[in-house]
Amino acid sequence: MPIYEYNCKKCDHHFEVLIRKESDLPGNCPECGALKPAKAFSSFAVAEPQVKTMAHCQGCPSGTPSCASGGCPYNG
Ligand SMILES: [Zn+2]
Numbered sequence: 001m002p003i004y005e006y007n008c009k010k011c012d013h014h015f016e017v018l019i020r021k022e023s024d025l026p027g028n029c030p031e032c033g034a035l036k037p038a039k040a041f042s043s044f045a046v047a048e049p050q051v052k053t054m055a056h057c058q059g060c061p062s063g064t065p066s067c068a069s070g071g072c073p074y075n076g
Pocket of ligand 1 (some may be wrong): 012
């Protein structure tokens with residue numbers, strides 16, 4: 001079960017999210033509410049093949065969290 005690490009660009013809050021399903025992906029920072037916290041790469045999360053199940057946007061790097069919430073930054 002992958003645990004994703006995120007770093008908020010706005011308030012620099014670091015947090016981890018246990019991902020059991022796609023809807024667990026965070027759409028914003030739990031500290032300040034800023035949208036699209038940046039995913040901090042961890043070897044554990046990157047090595048987790050279940051990331052590929054997120055196929056909202058074919059043009060995005062796998063694991064882009066904002067795709068799951070419908071705000072794909074790579075697609076307009
Ligand atoms: Zn924040």
